[in-house]
Amino acid sequence: MNQEILEGELVEETEATGAGLIEGDLDELSLLSRERDDFKEMARRLQADFENYRKRVSRQEDEATSRAISEFVSKLLPSLDALDIAKEHLNPKSINSQESLALIKIGDLLHETLEKSGLESIKGLGELFDPNIHDAISRTENNEDESLPTVDKVLRTGYSWNGNVIRPAMVSVKG
Numbered sequence: 001m002n003q004e005i006l007e008g009e010l011v012e013e014t015e016a017t018g019a020g021l022i023e024g025d026l027d028e029l030s031l032l033s034r035e036r037d038d039f040k041e042m043a044r045r046l047q048a049d050f051e052n053y054r055k056r057v058s059r060q061e062d063e064a065t066s067r068a069i070s071e072f073v074s075k076l077l078p079s080l081d082a083l084d085i086a087k088e089h090l091n092p093k094s095i096n097s098q099e100s101l102a103l104i105k106i107g108d109l110l111h112e113t114l115e116k117s118g119l120e121s122i123k124g125l126g127e128l129f130d131p132n133i134h135d136a137i138s139r140t141e142n143n144e145d146e147s148l149p150t151v152d153k154v155l156r157t158g159y160s161w162n163g164n165v166i167r168p169a170m171v172s173v174k175g
Helices: 002-089 097-117
Strands: 119-121 134-140 150-156 159-161 164-167 169-174
Touching: 002 097, 002 159, 002 164, 097 119, 134 150
Parallel strands: 134 169
Antiparallel strands: 119 159, 150 169, 159 164
């Protein structure tokens, strides 16, 4: 009988130990599962942060490139102005008509190339004055009853590059 009691106690003890081990294993499995889920979430956030970083850097590179090109084009504007002035004052019947035509062609080609790349001249003569794109250097009174100032004369052409004003038009305003 002693042996039966001992075997019964041993079986009960073994079952209790086995149940304890299973509960311990389940707790550990649950803990590992939570850690795995936390790592997955951290990886997703890190991947999203990296993607946002990549997009921001790309956008900053595009902006820097656009700024550099805009600055370069701004430096070319005095040359465009000189070519435009020369074109206005050239006499086609002059002795150097071939040279005059070459100069006109060069100016037209430069204008055309820059316009294809995004340079636009700012509208002026007869337009309503807009301080965002016009720089008024003189004003004359209008005898008519118009209250809105309009551009009377363009003294220097203004330009925008891809929609951004790089140089306002220098104008005289009437009204």
